[in-house]
Amino acid sequence: MSQAIAVHNATKSYGDKTVLRGVDFSVEAGTVTVILGPSGSGKSTLLRAINHLEKLDEGFVSLNGELIGVRVKGTRLKELRPKDILRQRAKIGFVFQNFNLFPHLTILENVTEAPISHGVKAAEARENARALLARVGLSEKEADYPRQLSGGQQQRVAIARALALDPDVILFDEPTSALDPELVGEVLAVIRTLAGSGKTLIVVTHEIGFAREVADRVVFMDEGAIIEEGTPDQVLTRPAHPRTQDFLSKVLA
Amino acid sequence: MTALAQRPTDAQPPGTLPDGIDAHRLSERRVVPLRHPLRWVITGLVLVLLLNFAQTLFTNPSWEWEKVGVWFFSPPILKGLQLTIIATAISTVVSFFGGIVVALARLSGNPVLTTLSSFYIWLFRSVPLLLVLVFLFNLGNLYPEIGVGIPFGPQFTVNTVATLTPLALGVIGLSLSEIAYSAEVVRSGLLAVDQGQHEAADALGIPKHRQFTRIVLPQALRSIVPAYVNQIIGLIKASSLLYYVSLLDLFGIAQNLGSTYPTDVIPLLVVATIWYLILTSVIAIVQYYIERFYARGSVRVLPPTPLQRLRKALGWNRAKVSAA
Numbered sequence: 001m002s003q004a005i006a007v008h009n010a011t012k013s014y015g016d017k018t019v020l021r022g023v024d025f026s027v028e029a030g031t032v033t034v035i036l037g038p039s040g041s042g043k044s045t046l047l048r049a050i051n052h053l054e055k056l057d058e059g060f061v062s063l064n065g066e067l068i069g070v071r072v073k074g075t076r077l078k079e080l081r082p083k084d085i086l087r088q089r090a091k092i093g094f095v096f097q098n099f100n101l102f103p104h105l106t107i108l109e110n111v112t113e114a115p116i117s118h119g120v121k122a123a124e125a126r127e128n129a130r131a132l133l134a135r136v137g138l139s140e141k142e143a144d145y146p147r148q149l150s151g152g153q154q155q156r157v158a159i160a161r162a163l164a165l166d167p168d169v170i171l172f173d174e175p176t177s178a179l180d181p182e183l184v185g186e187v188l189a190v191i192r193t194l195a196g197s198g199k200t201l202i203v204v205t206h207e208i209g210f211a212r213e214v215a216d217r218v219v220f221m222d223e224g225a226i227i228e229e230g231t232p233d234q235v236l237t238r239p240a241h242p243r244t245q246d247f248l249s250k251v252l253a
Numbered sequence: 254m255t256a257l258a259q260r261p262t263d264a265q266p267p268g269t270l271p272d273g274i275d276a277h278r279l280s281e282r283r284v285v286p287l288r289h290p291l292r293w294v295i296t297g298l299v300l301v302l303l304l305n306f307a308q309t310l311f312t313n314p315s316w317e318w319e320k321v322g323v324w325f326f327s328p329p330i331l332k333g334l335q336l337t338i339i340a341t342a343i344s345t346v347v348s349f350f351g352g353i354v355v356a357l358a359r360l361s362g363n364p365v366l367t368t369l370s371s372f373y374i375w376l377f378r379s380v381p382l383l384l385v386l387v388f389l390f391n392l393g394n395l396y397p398e399i400g401v402g403i404p405f406g407p408q409f410t411v412n413t414v415a416t417l418t419p420l421a422l423g424v425i426g427l428s429l430s431e432i433a434y435s436a437e438v439v440r441s442g443l444l445a446v447d448q449g450q451h452e453a454a455d456a457l458g459i460p461k462h463r464q465f466t467r468i469v470l471p472q473a474l475r476s477i478v479p480a481y482v483n484q485i486i487g488l489i490k491a492s493s494l495l496y497y498v499s500l501l502d503l504f505g506i507a508q509n510l511g512s513t514y515p516t517d518v519i520p521l522l523v524v525a526t527i528w529y530l531i532l533t534s535v536i537a538i539v540q541y542y543i544e545r546f547y548a549r550g551s552v553r554v555l556p557p558t559p560l561q562r563l564r565k566a567l568g569w570n571r572a573k574v575s576a577a
Contacts, residue, residue: 087458089457100449102450118458
């Protein structure tokens with residue numbers, strides 16, 4: 001299998017605080033990677049750096065060999081113009097912890113907005129959006145507004161919205177952390193159906209059970225660095241590093 | 254009964270249960286709401302005062318209502334009203350879009366644009382509108398010719414007084430001042446949009462201009478509209494300052510006619526008042542529907558409009574009649 005995402009020496013600090021300390025990281029196409037770690041470990045920053053929502057101080061990200069957000073000029077990396085970055089993002093879906101649906105647009109409009117803005121014809125975008133809403137089980141909600149839906153339903157719409165551009169990679173930033181416990185299952189179920197569909201998924205989550213069941217690879221981060229990575233069995237059942245063991249014992253307690 | 258009183262939840266009862274009362278029967282009767290006798294007294298007093306005043310409207314002959322009727326649709330008053338509406342309408346539109354431009358400049362992050370727009374807002378919020386208007390009407394003395402061109406190079410100029418009519422100058426004056434305020438209204442609306450909305454639009458790769466027109470501005474307008482309508486109403490009244498630069502708006506006409514017909518001063522002022530009330534009411538109705546439009550999605554179910562409520566009430570009555 002080929003590498004879909006490659007991150008080289010991702011380094012980032014906010015003032016004095018170093019968030020990423022030269023992270024090297026790659027993901028095979030079509031696989032599911034789960035990133036675990038205590039809060040403040042830099043896992044969300046790493047995820048957001050992949051689609052350039054977060055600018056790296058040093059290092060770069062590539063998707064299928066194409067640099068994201070930067071280009072090579074001489075011996076240095078130079079940031080791209082916003083227009084070009086926005087175009088690249090069409091290949092990378094992103095699902096937020098707080099859904100971030102557009103509250104003034106209907107569910108259907110939320111899903112069609114991005115394709116239409118990228119030049120897809122309205123009728124075609126609507127047809128595709130209806131198919132996606134059916135896939136996440138929300139066909140009957142297409143005329144509703146986001147605030148009329150439960151948190152779990154909103155997150156499923158957000159997943160449909162991310163799928164609307166048919167991205168190669170979908171990034172999930174703690175997709176179930178803002179949900180009531182009884183709504184977590186329906187969102188995880190939708191993500192599960194995407195695993196093995198050919199899309200590359202990277203999921204930041206605290207759902208250890210989900211990681212064990214769905215992930216091809218688990219990455220454990222702490223203090224801006226990758227501490228340990230491997231199969232779910234390696235990292236979750238027989239963690240080698242004391243910090244991983246400590247984290248798992250706290251989360252599973 | 255004693256069992257009730259001994260419950261631990263009844264630890265701090267506001268009143269204890271008297272002996273010999275049937276607690277079960279007591280609990281089944283509707284609780285009497287608290288009465289407010291003082292409210293009735295105050296309401297009565299206010300009504301008496303109001304009726305006193307209302308009576309004078311009919312009994313005091315100085316109101317001269319028949320003359321109000323005569324002046325209300327008279328050509329000069331309508332001409333003044335027209336000027337008020339035109340000056341306000343143009344300034345409203347110009348200052349709305351001007352306000353967006355200045356607000357975006359202030360939020361742009363470009364240090365030159367940010368400083369310039371802050372300076373502009375500071376300048377025109379500090380100087381009284383009347384001063385701005387009088388200044389503009391003396392522009393011909395300051396700059397007999399105006400134009401644009403390359404500094405120290407070729408210029409395109411026109412004669413100031415011949416080009417800028419009094420109305421144009423009035424509208425420019427009103428707009429210059431109004432843009433400063435509306436820029437702040439727009440800026441506060443834009444800042445009120447959740448950062449997550451920008452991120453979501455960025456993550457979907459929606460082009461910047463479309464992000465603004467489709468995602469950010471519609472959400473900002475929800476908080477911009479009420480504040481901006483306030484500005485428009487202020488603008489209608491501010492347009493009466495045009496009188497001091499010899500433009501005859503609604504107030505100016507009423508004032509002028511009052512000097513020509515000194516006995517009609519009161520009815521003329523009443524006519525102007527009623528027209529201003531009508532203008533403000535029309536704007537309030539339009540505001541109601543615009544706010545309703547931008548509220549979609551932010552409340553679960555929109556409440557019915559007064560018209561819908563009326564229709565529903567009538568329909569309900571009709572149904573009742575036909576059923577009978």
